[in-house]
Amino acid sequence: xxxxxxxxxxxxxxxxxxxxxxxxxxxxxxxxxxxxxxxxxxxxxxxxxxxxxxxxxxxxxxxxxxxxxxxxxxxxxxxxxxxxxxxxxxxxxxxxxxxxxxxxxxxxxxxxxxxxxxxxxxxxxxxxxxxxxxxxxxxxxxxxxxxxxxxxxxxxxxxxxxxxxxxxxxxxxxxxxxxxxxxxxxxxxxxxxxxxxxxxxxxxxxxxxxxxxxxxxxxxxxxxxxxxxxxxxxxxxxxxxxxxxxxxxxxxxxx
Amino acid sequence: xxxxxxxxxxxxxxxxxxxxxxxxxxxxxxxxxxxxxxxxxxxxxxxxxxxxxxxxxxxxxxxxxxxxxxxxxxxxxxxxxxxxxxxxxxxxxxxxxxxxxxxxxxxxxxxxxxxxxxxxxxxxxxxxxxxxxxxxxxxxxxxxxxxxxxxxxxxxxxxxxxxxxxxxxxxxxxxxxxxxxxxxxxxxxxxxxxxxxxxxxxxxxxxxxxxxxxxxxxxxxxxxxxxxxxxxxxxxxxxxxxxxxxxxxxxxxxxxxxxxxxxxxxxxxxxxxxxxxxxxxxxxxxxxxxxxxxxxxxxxxxxxxxxxxxxxxxxxxxxxxxxxxxxxx
Numbered sequence: 001x002x003x004x005x006x007x008x009x010x011x012x013x014x015x016x017x018x019x020x021x022x023x024x025x026x027x028x029x030x031x032x033x034x035x036x037x038x039x040x041x042x043x044x045x046x047x048x049x050x051x052x053x054x055x056x057x058x059x060x061x062x063x064x065x066x067x068x069x070x071x072x073x074x075x076x077x078x079x080x081x082x083x084x085x086x087x088x089x090x091x092x093x094x095x096x097x098x099x100x101x102x103x104x105x106x107x108x109x110x111x112x113x114x115x116x117x118x119x120x121x122x123x124x125x126x127x128x129x130x131x132x133x134x135x136x137x138x139x140x141x142x143x144x145x146x147x148x149x150x151x152x153x154x155x156x157x158x159x160x161x162x163x164x165x166x167x168x169x170x171x172x173x174x175x176x177x178x179x180x181x182x183x184x185x186x187x188x189x190x191x192x193x194x195x196x197x198x199x200x201x202x203x204x205x206x207x208x209x210x211x212x213x214x215x216x217x218x219x220x221x222x223x224x225x226x227x228x229x230x231x232x233x234x235x236x237x238x239x240x241x242x243x244x245x246x247x248x249x250x251x252x253x254x255x
Numbered sequence: 256x257x258x259x260x261x262x263x264x265x266x267x268x269x270x271x272x273x274x275x276x277x278x279x280x281x282x283x284x285x286x287x288x289x290x291x292x293x294x295x296x297x298x299x300x301x302x303x304x305x306x307x308x309x310x311x312x313x314x315x316x317x318x319x320x321x322x323x324x325x326x327x328x329x330x331x332x333x334x335x336x337x338x339x340x341x342x343x344x345x346x347x348x349x350x351x352x353x354x355x356x357x358x359x360x361x362x363x364x365x366x367x368x369x370x371x372x373x374x375x376x377x378x379x380x381x382x383x384x385x386x387x388x389x390x391x392x393x394x395x396x397x398x399x400x401x402x403x404x405x406x407x408x409x410x411x412x413x414x415x416x417x418x419x420x421x422x423x424x425x426x427x428x429x430x431x432x433x434x435x436x437x438x439x440x441x442x443x444x445x446x447x448x449x450x451x452x453x454x455x456x457x458x459x460x461x462x463x464x465x466x467x468x469x470x471x472x473x474x475x476x477x478x479x480x481x482x483x484x485x486x487x488x489x490x491x492x493x494x495x496x497x498x499x500x501x502x503x504x505x506x507x508x509x510x511x512x513x514x515x516x517x518x519x520x521x522x523x524x525x526x527x528x529x530x531x532x533x534x535x536x537x538x539x540x541x542x543x544x545x546x547x548x549x550x551x552x553x554x555x556x557x558x559x560x561x562x563x564x565x566x567x568x569x570x571x572x573x574x575x576x577x578x579x580x581x582x583x584x
Contacts, residue, residue, distance in 0.1 A: 003356070006352070006355040006356060007356075010352050013344075014341065014343055014344075017343045017344075018343060095337070095339070095340075095341075095342075096335055096336075096337045096339050097339040097340070097341060098339075099300075099303075099305055099333070099335045099339050100333075100335075100339035100353065100356070100400070101356070102304075102305050103303040103304060103305050103328055103331065103333045104328060104353075104356040104357055105325050105328040105329045105356075105357060105358055106356055252305065252306055252307045253306070253307055254266075
């Protein structure tokens with residue numbers, strides 16, 4: 001446990017001594033702020049129109065603002081995940097510091113979990129920047145807070161899985177750009193797999209659709225905590241880290 | 256301290272290390288010598304548990320590298336060819352991180368960081384960012400990193416590569432000063448480094464050990480008796496090499512005369528004598544008395560370079576086998 005934290009804190013520090021952490025945080029905050037402003041502006045406009053026309057407009061912040069907003073963040077996050085994971089192992093392999101880690105009395109698992117945890121914390125910090133926007137919403141509106149919490153839990157779980165995949169891909173190359181591009185491709189694929197369900201209903205299409213991360217985010221966005229989706233995300237995390245460990249082990253044979 | 260038995264590393268298309276065995280005693284500095292691509296780094300990587308051997312095994316400080324890699328890792332300090340430093344970190348911060356990785360905590364960690372900085376002469380720059388340091392300083396940080404947990408064994412892969420002559424000397428002195436506390440294996444392809452720094456040398460070539468011995472023994476073994484190089488010139492016009500050779504062979508104590516090269520008015524011979532006999536005086540007298548000019552006379556001592564070439568080169572397979580066989584006892 002101690003070793004995991006040693007690795008994790010070192011990784012977090014290196015995010016923050018380079019511009020990457022600030023870039024990610026600022027970009028994410030700005031893009032999210034823009035989305036937030038847009039959806040609030042839209043609903044305010046709709047309500048005013050409805051009032052002028054004398055028709056009651058069924059206003060529900062959770063349904064009309066938060067749910068689409070959460071789905072939107074999830075899309076933006078897709079672009080950010082490769083930027084978080086691409087250097088994790090590729091950089092260590094390029095600079096040779098992987099030899100330090102591999103010859104220190106720490107297990108591969110501790111190194112991998114430490115690095116992955118740092119990536120998850122980095123992502124969580126990004127999500128934290130959205131608190132500012134939600135403070136306003138809770139001050140001037142009256143949304144239900146539970147679906148918001150569940151939605152964020154879903155974001156974290158899903159990102160955990162994609163970050164684990166990114167961590168794995170980062171062990172395959174010593175080139176950060178390749179790691180980043182490949183991670184982006186795989187994440188995007190996992191995203192759009194669900195589209196087959198729009199025209200196909202065969203078993204294969206169902207399997208593909210089930211493998212898509214978006215299928216499993218829908219209920220989180222609605223504020224519904226479904227064990228099926230939690231298990232899916234946890235499985236992706238586990239598989240990603242498992243393959244990372246296998247890849248690390250193969251380094252000891254190939255170098 | 257280190258026992259290597261039949262260590263082998265095979266890749267898909269080549270064998271990098273082929274059935275290497277040797278032993279290193281406690282407190283020794285051992286030079287691991289070989290041309291580039293001989294398998295030095297691969298052997299070191301197996302000893303440090305970075306690579307898994309295809310066959311054979313080794314024990315470090317009594318622990319097997321396959322059975323108890325954790326215990327081995329705790330007792331080894333390793334400096335790879337490029338120092339494994341994070342350029343964005345400060346020296347003290349980096350050493351603290353490495354110390355934690357090696358299991359140090361609290362005041363122990365702090366005092367070891369201070370000690371390593373002191374020892375490797377980087378205490379005055381400990382708050383500098385590693386990426387901005389010169390190569391020499393980075394190498395010292397690499398050494399500090401290797402000794403941070405006070406390991407029994409230090410494994411240094413080409414510790415002086417890429418340094419300027421002043422830095423090379425400083426690094427060598429530093430390594431020598433570390434010898435008391437640690438058993439050291441250092442690899443190099445630079446020969447003087449071995450004769451200056453190491454007590455023991457292991458020569459490897461193409462993944463095999465060609466010789467294991469102390470530096471002085473190795474120099475002694477490669478040549479049996481005294482060997483002298485003579486350059487002889489003729490007084491008027493040319494000289495007859497055959498006549499000279501016959502004359503030299505008659506000098507007492509001479510066992511062999513080799514005609515090496517012929518110039519316009521000169522000839523070069525290598526003369527070997529019996530063990531323990533000095534030939535030079537008699538040879539000079541014989542040449543001058545025969546009316547030839549003695550242009551040059553010097554001892555053809557074998558430098559470590561020549562031994563190295565003899566041992567690793569292809570052109571002298573007989574001697575190679577001989578010395579290698581001698582190295583096994």
